[in-house]
Amino acid sequence: MKAYMERIYNGLIKENPTFVLFLGICPTLAVTTSALNGVGMGLSTMAVLVMSNLLISLLRKVIPSQVRMPAYITIIASFVTIVHLLLEAYVPSLYESLGLYIPLIVVNCIILGRAEAYASSHSVGLSLFDGIGMGLGFTVALTCIGAVRELLGAGTVLGFTVPVYEPATIFILAPGAFFVLAALAAVMNRVQHGNGRTSTTDSCLEGCEHCTNMGCGGRVFTRAAVSETEEADVPAGGAEEIEKPAAAEEKEGQE
């Protein structure tokens, strides 16, 4: 039981996907115009994450490792389609406001990342709780950001108007999303490194492509070998031209 609780604590606080790992930035910025949208997006992502973790963990001994990425993506896309259709049928207002970002849950780094980093090598129960923990962490983060933007930008809290305050509309528009996240990242910098320099190098903010510990970017479709050689900062200089052929050969060997 303790191990299960540890997974939830891990997802909520220790490795919170948004606040600590900075994963899944696109939906974080796009749908957090209000707290309710944040909750909706968070829960939809959580549903997909829990189900895909469960199924991938069940099938972890069946899926050959060479084709695991296409298999994972197919599984994830199927669950996203189910969630998409359910939302369209039962919560049409939320479906309207989330729009394009529901099908885009497929390319959310968090889901493929957990599949690759956790569910593919752990038991069903642990993977299930890992999905719940990570999903809750994401939901809480989106709700917080949504609440802040809603309060500052529209002067409301969960739809109820706050008296006296004159809202600054910019916060529910696109630039406000960047500003709120910038403030958040600055706070995280401060908390993690005191007055020292930032080092977000292993997070997704350095580019999904670079985050070697997660399944996003370069890793998709049997690219494990590639991403390991590309780890040394891909587009930085001439190095990639030398390393690329070697990596490509390794990849072909795998296939």
Place this chain on the structure above:
Amino acid sequence: MSTLQQLLLIAVGSALVNNVVLSQFLGLCPFLGVSKNTKTAGGMGMAVIFVITIASLVTGAIYKFFLAPWDLTYLQTIVFILVIAALVQLVEMFLKKFSPALYRALGVYLPLITTNCAVLGVALTNVQKGYATQASFGLLTCVVNGAATAVGFTIAIVIMAGIRERIEHNDISPSFQGMPIVLVTAGLMAMAFFGFSGLI
């Protein structure tokens, strides 16, 4: 309104007014990650233009000729993501064999594009806005919309890279070093891009 006018409107709308990064928040990972200098940002931009244009043609055609007639549109998400992933691999292999020069220029960026949400985003937008099923010039509209979106991405990432090259030499407060200042810059750029909304 003539078709040409319509296409022009779509192109300006997707490239500037509804900029894919700054107002739709798609493709943020490469926008933040690969924008350290203008040369690589330009390379990434070119690769994205290349892939998105081809991907919108292919996904548009698949939607129009397979999914829509057979009432399989609910499969669009699964089909599109698999098609895009396979397409990127195919383009990579094709370039490697037939155009080594282009491969050297774009090759390193291609694998990074598979999970770029802008590609899937454009494919889905084409369907949602009904470009793919349009009776006349449907596929052309898809391609124009895709290419214009990708051009918008390139504009944004190159400008961002230019600004970041200058930021390197500035004295920034410790907490804001790294990502926070880049995000503030992106926010200011997004505000500037609001100016284009008067165009249409």
